[in-house]
Amino acid sequence: MKIKQINGEFAQVETGKLTRTINIAMLPQAKVGDYCLVHAGFAIQRIAPDKAKETLSLIDEIR
Amino acid sequence: MKYVDEFRNLGLAKKLAEKIRQIMPSEKINLMEVCGTHTQNFCRFGLDKLLPENLSLISGPGCPVCVSPSEYIDTAIEISKNKDVLMLTFGDMLRIPGNKSSLEKERAKSSDVRMVYSPLETINLAKKNPQKKVVFLAVGFETTAPAIALSILQAKKEKLKNLYFYTCLKLIPPAMFFLLQDKRLRLNGFLCPGHVSAIIGTKPYEFIPQGFGVGCCVSGFEPLDILEGIYFLLKQIVEKKPRVENQYLRVVTRQGNLEAQKIMRQVFLVEDSIWRSLGKIPQSGLKIRSEFSQFDAQKEFPFKRKISNVKRTTKCKCGDILKGLISPLGCPLFSRICSPEQPVGPCMVSKEGACNAYYRYH
Numbered sequence: 001m002k003i004k005q006i007n008g009e010f011a012q013v014e015t016g017k018l019t020r021t022i023n024i025a026m027l028p029q030a031k032v033g034d035y036c037l038v039h040a041g042f043a044i045q046r047i048a049p050d051k052a053k054e055t056l057s058l059i060d061e062i063r
Numbered sequence: 064m065k066y067v068d069e070f071r072n073l074g075l076a077k078k079l080a081e082k083i084r085q086i087m088p089s090e091k092i093n094l095m096e097v098c099g100t101h102t103q104n105f106c107r108f109g110l111d112k113l114l115p116e117n118l119s120l121i122s123g124p125g126c127p128v129c130v131s132p133s134e135y136i137d138t139a140i141e142i143s144k145n146k147d148v149l150m151l152t153f154g155d156m157l158r159i160p161g162n163k164s165s166l167e168k169e170r171a172k173s174s175d176v177r178m179v180y181s182p183l184e185t186i187n188l189a190k191k192n193p194q195k196k197v198v199f200l201a202v203g204f205e206t207t208a209p210a211i212a213l214s215i216l217q218a219k220k221e222k223l224k225n226l227y228f229y230t231c232l233k234l235i236p237p238a239m240f241f242l243l244q245d246k247r248l249r250l251n252g253f254l255c256p257g258h259v260s261a262i263i264g265t266k267p268y269e270f271i272p273q274g275f276g277v278g279c280c281v282s283g284f285e286p287l288d289i290l291e292g293i294y295f296l297l298k299q300i301v302e303k304k305p306r307v308e309n310q311y312l313r314v315v316t317r318q319g320n321l322e323a324q325k326i327m328r329q330v331f332l333v334e335d336s337i338w339r340s341l342g343k344i345p346q347s348g349l350k351i352r353s354e355f356s357q358f359d360a361q362k363e364f365p366f367k368r369k370i371s372n373v374k375r376t377t378k379c380k381c382g383d384i385l386k387g388l389i390s391p392l393g394c395p396l397f398s399r400i401c402s403p404e405q406p407v408g409p410c411m412v413s414k415e416g417a418c419n420a421y422y423r424y425h
């Protein structure tokens with residue numbers, strides 16, 4: 001889910017057309033624009049875009 | 064959806080499946096996935112149809128509500144019968160059978176049992192219902208435990224006097240250690256849970272290749288993640304180099320989420336814990352520290368978790384399924400007597416349960 005707005009320990013996140021409020025206390029470094037993994041209303045980890053790309057290119061390279 | 068659609072690319076999935084077939088050894092290979100979401104997505108996306116016949120993916124004890132002991136449900140039911148109690152639970156817990164009843168059946172009688180999506184909702188519901196003792200059934204693995212811990216910290220901050228957590232929180236690596244000692248399970252590798260690992264990192268699995276010579280790969284949940292995780296594990300087996308690999312690079316690091324781990328340590332202590340069908344596993348559960356005992360349901364509602372004398376006379380094989388000894392298809396009740404509409408055992412109730420996933424997608 002993509003973080004749209006941060007308000008203290010809470011953030012507005014968006015996925016598709018859905019907007020939700022989640023708790024981001026476990027991700028003190030979270031910034032607007034980050035994608036994060038959400039579990040039971042809490043962001044549990046930031047999604048690293050460069051690593052996502054790396055995984056896809058690794059899959060593509062498996063020969 | 065970003066970070067989802069690209070990991071469902073059919074062309075790449077077929078290519079990966081082909082690579083798996085090319086490196087697949089001729090002998091039988093057993094891999095265990097220790098996460099209910101892996102089980103569910105493996106069935107949901109039909110990945111079993113893409114894989115060689117001598118490769119088995121065995122479901123482990125990776126569904127939190129399935130491993131909650133029936134005595135835990137029995138006690139929760141007893142608490143819910145108090146007229147001044149408002150019981151809150153994740154949806155899956157409602158239909159899990161205890162020894163005599165389920166929370167859903169008790170709710171139909173008179174208990175006030177409500178479903179919540181997030182532990183944070185407990186705070187608002189406690190504030191809105193000051194005349195009630197609000198009890199939350201805090202069930203889950205390392206993924207959920209920090210969320211519960213944060214809710215307890217919030218309850219303390221807001222000086223709530225009517226909110227209690229009845230915990231049944233469990234830790235995955237000690238359960239894996241427990242399973243590795245069962246010689247009946249001939250495991251060649253573990254597909255490790257992605258979201259648990261987002262919190263704990265990959266380091267806690269390192270004893271597995273080092274001590275048992277069994278490889279591990281932390282994997283995400285989309286089809287390409289699962290297939291690549293299987294590919295990595297097979298490569299380890301072929302090369303005879305068991306190690307901990309991380310396929311879920313975009314979310315998991317070696318150290319995990321240090322902030323979440325700190326929050327968990329602040330609120331919980333590690334203790335021995337009883338898992339349904341597996342029994343007591345040393346140092347595999349979490350209990351609330353004494354500093355937060357005012358929120359511990361076990362202090363507010365003094366009861367003993369007793370092992371019930373009522374033996375459920377059923378041929379339900381959830382125990383063997385949770386240990387990975389048989390597949391759901393090997394249970395005599397599966398789809399004949401036991402179905403998601405009329406579940407006999409916990410593995411058929413939860414969407415993360417192996418029987419539920421096999422029933423819906425096989």
